[in-house]
Amino acid sequence: QLQASGGGLVQPGGSLRLSCAASGFTFDDYAISWFRQAPGKEREAVTCISSGGGWKKYADSVKGRFTISRDNSKNTVYLQMNSLKPEDTAVYYCATGPLGRPILSSWARRETWSYWGQGTLVTVSS
Numbered sequence: 001q002l003q004a005s006g007g008g009l010v011q012p013g014g015s016l017r018l019s020c021a022a023s024g025f026t027f028d029d030y031a032i033s034w035f036r037q038a039p040g041k042e043r044e045a046v047t048c049i050s051s052g053g054g055w056k057k058y059a060d061s062v063k064g065r066f067t068i069s070r071d072n073s074k075n076t077v078y079l080q081m082n083s084l085k086p087e088d089t090a091v092y093y094c095a096t097g098p099l100g101r102p103i104l105s106s107w108a109r110r111e112t113w114s115y116w117g118q119g120t121l122v123t124v125s126s
Contacts, residue, residue, distance in 0.1 A: 002117030004094045009123045010084055018079040018120060020094030028052070028072040031098045033113055034079050036090035036122075043093070045108035049077060050101035057107050062088075084124045091119035 006018040020032060033048035047058045047068040056068055067080040077094060095113035106112045 002094050002096060002115065004092060004117045004120040007092060007120030007122045009125065011126050012084060012086060012124055014084050014124070015080070015082045016084065016122060018081065018092055018094075018122070020077040020079075020117060022075045022077075022096070025096075027075040029099055030096045031101045032068075032070065032077040033095050033102075033107065034068065034077075034092055035095060035110070035113075036088075036092045037119070038087075038090040041090075043110060045110075046092070047079065048102065048107050051099070055101050057104075059108070081122070084122075086124050089122060089124045091121050093117060093119045 001024045003021045010016050029051055031048055031050050034046040035043050036046050037043040045059055046062055047066060049056050049068045049070055053070045065083045070077040093116055095116045097114035102112050
């Protein structure tokens with residue numbers, strides 16, 4: 001099970017930290033990703049992190065602003081979001097599936113990630 005939390009309303013330029021708490025599986029064996037879905041749009045990949053935390057990928061739209069990290073002792077992955085923009089407004093989902101880390105060419109594909117948590121809404125607005 002994956003439980004995302006930490007969403008809310010924030011002004012442009014502000015920051016939020018999302019959390020994804022895991023249970024029911026051996027957390028530190030699996031990669032974790034964040035996707036997001038804005039109203040009327042397809043769900044898109046934001047970032048992912050390998051099981052050990054040493055390998056990360058980011059979508060171009062969030063590079064330099066978002067940081068993914070994980071604490072395997074707490075079975076939790078974090079998404080630190082800085083310099084937020086109105087276009088970051090979306091429901092954010094965490095997901096898992098690949099052992100270790102995904103194949104590089106597949107990390108942004110929804111079908112790579114088998115198990116999804118419920119989303120948390122992030123609204124960036126003044």
